[in-house]
Amino acid sequence: MRDTRRTRLVLVVLLVVALALIALDYSDGSNSALRSVRNAVGDVFGGAEHGTGTVARFFSGGSSSASQVKSLQEQVVKLRAELAGAQLSKSDLQQLRKLLLLAGAAQYRVLAASVIAVGTGYQQTVTVDVGSSNGVTTDETVLNGEGLVGRVISVTPSTATVLLADSRAEVVGAAVAPSGQLGSVTGPGVTASGSGLMRLQMLSSAAVLKPGQELVTSASEHDRPFVPGVPIGVITKLVSVNGALTEAAEVRPFVDFTALGIVGVVIVPPKHDPRFSALPPLPHPGPTVTVTVTARPRTAAAGSSPNPTPGG
Amino acid sequence: MRKAWFAPVLIVASIILQLTVLNGLRLPGGGVPDAVLVVVAALAVADGPLAGAIVGFAAGLCLDLAPPGSLLVGQYALVFCLAGFAAGRLSRAAGKSPLWSAVFMAIVVAAAEALSTALGLALEPAQVTTAEVREVLPATIGYDLILCPFVLYLVVVVGALLAEGLSAGAVAAGVHGGPAPAQRAQQRRRQRPHEPRLRHAAARSGDGWLSSGHEHYHRRQPAARTRGRLRPASGVAGSASGLRHPGSVSRTPPSLRLAGGRRRDGAIGNPVGRNTVGWAETPRWQPGRHPGMLAGASRQFRPRGSQPGGSATRQHSTFGVSASTAPGRPGRGRTPIRFGGRRGDGALGRAFGSASLAPSRRPPAAVPRLRPGTSRSALTIRSRPRPVPKVHFRTSSPPAARRPAAVPRFRRSSTFRSPGTAYGLVSGGVLGQGTFRTPRRRARVPRLRLATGRRASGPPGGGMLGGSGRSPLLGPRARIGKQPRFGYGRRSLLSFLVGRRVGGRWLARKRAGSRSRVWLISKRTGGAG
Numbered sequence: 137m138r139d140t141r142r143t144r145l146v147l148v149v150l151l152v153v154a155l156a157l158i159a160l161d162y163s164d165g166s167n168s169a170l171r172s173v174r175n176a177v178g179d180v181f182g183g184a185e186h187g188t189g190t191v192a193r194f195f196s197g198g199s200s201s202a203s204q205v206k207s208l209q210e211q212v213v214k215l216r217a218e219l220a221g222a223q224l225s226k227s228d229l230q231q232l233r234k235l236l237l238l239a240g241a242a243q244y245r246v247l248a249a250s251v252i253a254v255g256t257g258y259q260q261t262v263t264v265d266v267g268s269s270n271g272v273t274t275d276e277t278v279l280n281g282e283g284l285v286g287r288v289i290s291v292t293p294s295t296a297t298v299l300l301a302d303s304r305a306e307v308v309g310a311a312v313a314p315s316g317q318l319g320s321v322t323g324p325g326v327t328a329s330g331s332g333l334m335r336l337q338m339l340s341s342a343a344v345l346k347p348g349q350e351l352v353t354s355a356s357e358h359d360r361p362f363v364p365g366v367p368i369g370v371i372t373k374l375v376s377v378n379g380a381l382t383e384a385a386e387v388r389p390f391v392d393f394t395a396l397g398i399v400g401v402v403i404v405p406p407k408h409d410p411r412f413s414a415l416p417p418l419p420h421p422g423p424t425v426t427v428t429v430t431a432r433p434r435t436a437a438a439g440s441s442p443n444p445t446p447g448g
Numbered sequence: 449m450r451k452a453w454f455a456p457v458l459i460v461a462s463i464i465l466q467l468t469v470l471n472g473l474r475l476p477g478g479g480v481p482d483a484v485l486v487v488v489a490a491l492a493v494a495d496g497p498l499a500g501a502i503v504g505f506a507a508g509l510c511l512d513l514a515p516p517g518s519l520l521v522g523q524y525a526l527v528f529c530l531a532g533f534a535a536g537r538l539s540r541a542a543g544k545s546p547l548w549s550a551v552f553m554a555i556v557v558a559a560a561e562a563l564s565t566a567l568g569l570a571l572e573p574a575q576v577t578t579a580e581v582r583e584v585l586p587a588t589i590g591y592d593l594i595l596c597p598f599v600l601y602l603v604v605v606v607g608a609l610l611a612e613g614l615s616a617g618a619v620a621a622g623v624h625g626g627p628a629p630a631q632r633a634q635q636r637r638r639q640r641p642h643e644p645r646l647r648h649a650a651a652r653s654g655d656g657w658l659s660s661g662h663e664h665y666h667r668r669q670p671a672a673r674t675r676g677r678l679r680p681a682s683g684v685a686g687s688a689s690g691l692r693h694p695g696s697v698s699r700t701p702p703s704l705r706l707a708g709g710r711r712r713d714g715a716i717g718n719p720v721g722r723n724t725v726g727w728a729e730t731p732r733w734q735p736g737r738h739p740g741m742l743a744g745a746s747r748q749f750r751p752r753g754s755q756p757g758g759s760a761t762r763q764h765s766t767f768g769v770s771a772s773t774a775p776g777r778p779g780r781g782r783t784p785i786r787f788g789g790r791r792g793d794g795a796l797g798r799a800f801g802s803a804s805l806a807p808s809r810r811p812p813a814a815v816p817r818l819r820p821g822t823s824r825s826a827l828t829i830r831s832r833p834r835p836v837p838k839v840h841f842r843t844s845s846p847p848a849a850r851r852p853a854a855v856p857r858f859r860r861s862s863t864f865r866s867p868g869t870a871y872g873l874v875s876g877g878v879l880g881q882g883t884f885r886t887p888r889r890r891a892r893v894p895r896l897r898l899a900t901g902r903r904a905s906g907p908p909g910g911g912m913l914g915g916s917g918r919s920p921l922l923g924p925r926a927r928i929g930k931q932p933r934f935g936y937g938r939r940s941l942l943s944f945l946v947g948r949r950v951g952g953r954w955l956a957r958k959r960a961g962s963r964s965r966v967w968l969i970s971k972r973t974g975g976a977g
Contacts, residue, residue, distance in 0.1 A: 143498040143533070150505040150529045157512075157522030162571065170521055174513050181514035184460070185468050253516060254471030256482070256524075258568050258576040258584075261516035263467070290517075297516040305574040326580045327478060394474045 178292035185252045186265050186294075231398040234281025239400060242365045242410035246279070246400030247272065252295070258326055260303035262286075264399060267294040275361040277353075277402040283367035283390035284308065284353060285399050296401070301368070302334065302393045310336060310368055313350040313412050317343040321351065321368055321387060334369060334387040341381045347371050350415050351387060363402050365410035390416075454610060455491050455499075458603065459507045462487040463514055477587025481595045484511055485560055488528050489535040489553045489596070490603040497536030504532025519575065523567050531560035554596045558589045 161170055232248060239246045247266055255261035266272050268291045278285040278298045286300040301308055304325035311318055318339045324332025336351065349371045355364040369389040377384055462483045470480045488507050492500025508528030512521045535556040542548035565585055568576040 143496075143501065146498055147501045147529065147533045150501055151526060154505065154508070154522040154526035154529060157509075157525065158520050158571065161520045161522065174517065174521070177510065177513035178515040178517070181464065181467070181510070184464050185515070188464055188468050251472075253467035253514075255516040256466060256471055256484075256511060256518065257564060258572070258580060259516060259518060260575070263515040290515075292515060295515045303575065304577060304580070305572075325575070325577060326584050394472070 174290070175292045178295055182252070182263065182265070182267075182292060182295035185263065228398050231281050235279070235398060235400045238279065238281055238283075238367075238414050239402075242363075242414035243406035243408070244279075244363060244400075244402045245404035247403050248398060248400050249296070250398055251396045255297075260300040260323070260326065260393075261289070262298050262300065262396060263295050264298055264401070265295060266401060267292050267296050269293045271403055272296045272401050277359075277361065277363045277366060277405075278399050279366050279402065280391060280396065280399045282392070283369065284362070285391055285393075285396065287361040288401065298399070300393050301391070302332065302389060308362060308368060309354040309356060310351040311354040311364075312338075312343070312345065312371075313352065313415060315343070316411075318354055319343070319351075319382075333372065334389055335375075336371065336385045336387045338382040338384070341383075343383055345371055345374055345383050345385050347373060347385075350412075352412055352415060355409055359405035363405040365406065365412070365414050367415050454607060455495070455503055456506075458487055458491065459484070459503065459510065463507065463510050466511070467514060467516075475587070475591065477590065478584045479586075479588030479591055481591035482557075482561060482564075482588065483595065483599070484508075484524075485528060485531060485564075486557055486592055486595045486599045487603070488532050489557050489560070490600040492532040492535035492556075493539040493549050493553050493600060494603050494607060495536065496540065497533045500532030500534075500536035501529050502532070504528035504530070519572050523571060524564065527560050527564040527567060530563065531556055534559070550597055550600055553600060554593050557592045557596055561585070561589050561592055 157170075228250070235246065235248065238244075247270055249264035249266040249270075251262045252265045253263040255263075264278070272288060272291055274288050274291055276288045278287060284301050286298045286303070286306065288296050289299045290297045299306055300323070301321075302323035302325070304323050306323050308321045309318065310321045319336050320339070322335045322337070324334060336345075338345065351368040351371070353362040353364055353366045353368060356362045367390050369387040371385045372388045373386045375384040375386055466483045470483055473480050484507050488500070488504045491503050495503070505525050505528065508525035509522070511524045511528075512518045518524055535553050538552035538556060539549040542552050562585065565576070565581050569578070569581065
């Protein structure tokens with residue numbers, strides 16, 4: 137009785153509904169009804185996701201009967217929570233400072249946000265805790281103190297969903313640092329290691345790449361979806377593909393996409409193209425050279441006197 | 449039953465946990481466990497396929513919609529709905545074994561993970577590639593499988609604890625007089641091997657490991673039913689208990705009431721006249737099927753409508769008892785009705801000896817009252833003045849508690865509600881067997897099937913209210929033990945795959961031969977419910 141006709145009927149109905157939803161969303165992504173449902177559910181779950189971290193901090197043990205003990209325990213809990221908050225904000229502060237430095241160097245106006253949820257399965261998306269009520273709209277660039285994080289693909293009043301730059305579906309226009317040659321960077325997708333290497337494909341066959349060159353985003357039309365000048369990564373290896381007309385390379389992203397904390401949404405693009413000003417200073421191989429230089433005379437001195445005992 | 453909020457709360461918590469914590473983890477192998485899927489599967493194992501499908505759909509839709517959400521709304525709803533249904537179905541196929549249901553659950557989870565990936569590959573080829581899948585899917589499934597037993601355990605234990613708290617509170621409040629929680633837990637433990645079902649729907653007191661009792665609901669039912677049965681039908685005129693329905697008393701006096709003798713009370717029984725009246729021709733009263741034959745009425749028992757009174761049950765009690773103490777002879781023609789408990793000693797025995805009434809005196813209104821439905825009242829009489837045995841049956845709880853699935857059938861087919869009373873009726877024997885044979889069978893099948901393995905716990909010989917009544921009962925009782933085995937054929941993997949209870953019916957036919965009719969009835973009542 138329990139799993140006979142009625143159950144199957146319910147099952148079929150539910151499956152049909154699910155398929156209908158998929159078809160609806162597939163054919164018309166901007167369906168207003170679906171979007172409003174998404175917004176509503178996003179509000180609820182976004183609030184819950186936002187609150188989870190906060191609530192977790194106030195987790196405490198059992199209570200006692202005596203009121204005095206209870207109040208003291210509450211104090212302890214409160215102080216502990218404050219301490220945890222302070223410690224948390226310390227690391228947040230670090231990230232925030234770096235973000236502001238980058239934004240300041242490139243003249244972006246950013247809206248700081250924190251990542252509150254991560255997409256399931258093969259969705260390389262995260263949710264941040266700012267939304268349309270904060271002025272965020274879709275196709276805005278998201279970055280953190282290290283570099284490019286992604287772009288906003290959907291917005292609810294209180295949350296925004298960010299498609300990460302290391303997604304396989306994402307193609308970012310890039311400029312190679314010193315020369316300004318253009319190419320496109322594609323994400324590695326989901327990998328077992330969690331952080332794969334991006335793939336750079338140059339547009340011009342005349343472009344010449346070298347390992348160690350850094351990439352920034354190139355200008356997009358109306359600065360959407362990517363504002364210019366956001367650091368992407370550094371070329372680690374050139375890839376030669378047989379028959380390819382243009383050069384390709386593997387790029388290690390600056391951002392660790394599995395450990396996102398504080399990010400910034402660029403709500404006002406820079407007036408002028410910041411070019412490469414936001415890139416971290418290039419590391420110079422100088423120090424090792426000086427060490428070897430200072431080491432040589434010593435070995436030379438040692439070689440000049442192969443028998444120290446009789447000489448000394 | 450578990451509290452209603454349990455599943456939604458668990459689902460929402462798992463979704464939030466999944467989105468905020470698990471997805472952000474960086475685990476060796478690349479994948480992260482899909483807690484929502486595992487929770488859905490565990491709930492389905494506990495609740496059955498219907499609830500599993502619904503819960504899966506809801507959870508999947510929430511996961512689709514909750515930010516960051518999936519690219520296409522509905523893809524997780526589809527997969528989780530299927531997974532919930534499959535987990536519930538397979539866990540039923542697993543029957544009573546927790547190990548097997550856990551194994552099936554793991555299989556379902558792995559399959560659902562693969563299906564979800566395949567759906568992603570089909571719907572979002574830009575985002576999901578086979579290279580990614582090859583890299584991540586095995587680890588994801590592995591983590592899911594690791595999570596499976598813990599989540600299943602959590603769902604089952606917390607659900608049971610919640611139910612336990614619920615019923616404990618009810619007992620404390622005196623809502624129903626069930627055994628104490630500890631006692632019940634002990635009972636449950638003892639009877640675990642017999643518990644075939646993992647769904648909560650099967651939860652009765654004394655259930656298996658997933659029991660999360662419906663006690664509230666189930667326990668109260670029989671009590672209410674019993675009360676209802678005793679009310680109007682009992683103590684109609686002619687009842688030994690003297691309990692009379694006010695309405696019927698006034699109409700009864702003129703009619704004598706005779707019936708086949710019951711064994712113990714011997715009230716009745718003997719041939720009463722020769723001519724037949726309409727009611728007497730109903731097949732139900734044919735002597736061959738009459739349990740009361742035992743009382744010595746033997747083949748002579750032919751209620752004659754022309755004779756005053758057809759059945760002892762219709763005799764007004766005060767009148768009858770005081771009428772005579774001498775056994776009369778079987779009525780011939782217009783001679784006085786013959787009463788006489790041959791074997792028995794009943795209070796009514798030997799009564800009614802020479803009450804003679806001209807047929808003409810019998811009011812036509814009495815005819816309808818001669819229908820078996822009315823005569824039943826005489827049987828109730830037997831049990832009525834002795835509330836103790838009935839209470840006894842009821843407190844032995846299993847018969848009362850286990851019959852919920854059959855409730856509608858009871859109502860429709862007969863008014864016998866409690867097995868104890870039914871037995872009493874049978875043994876009383878005034879009734880034609882035909883009166884209740886079919887209903888009783890119907891009623892019995894679900895009850896017995898649920899009673900699997902519980903016989904030992906019941907009162908020995910419970911329900912033998914009326915004393916003898918052995919012949920109608922013994923056969924069925926012997927079947928009691930077997931019938932569940934037919935019934936659980938549905939649980940076999942074969943019947944699952946075929947989608948019908950092939951195994952069950954086949955078994956039933958094989959074992960019971962001609963009794964397939966019974967089986968069909970039980971199938972209709974869906975006794976497994």
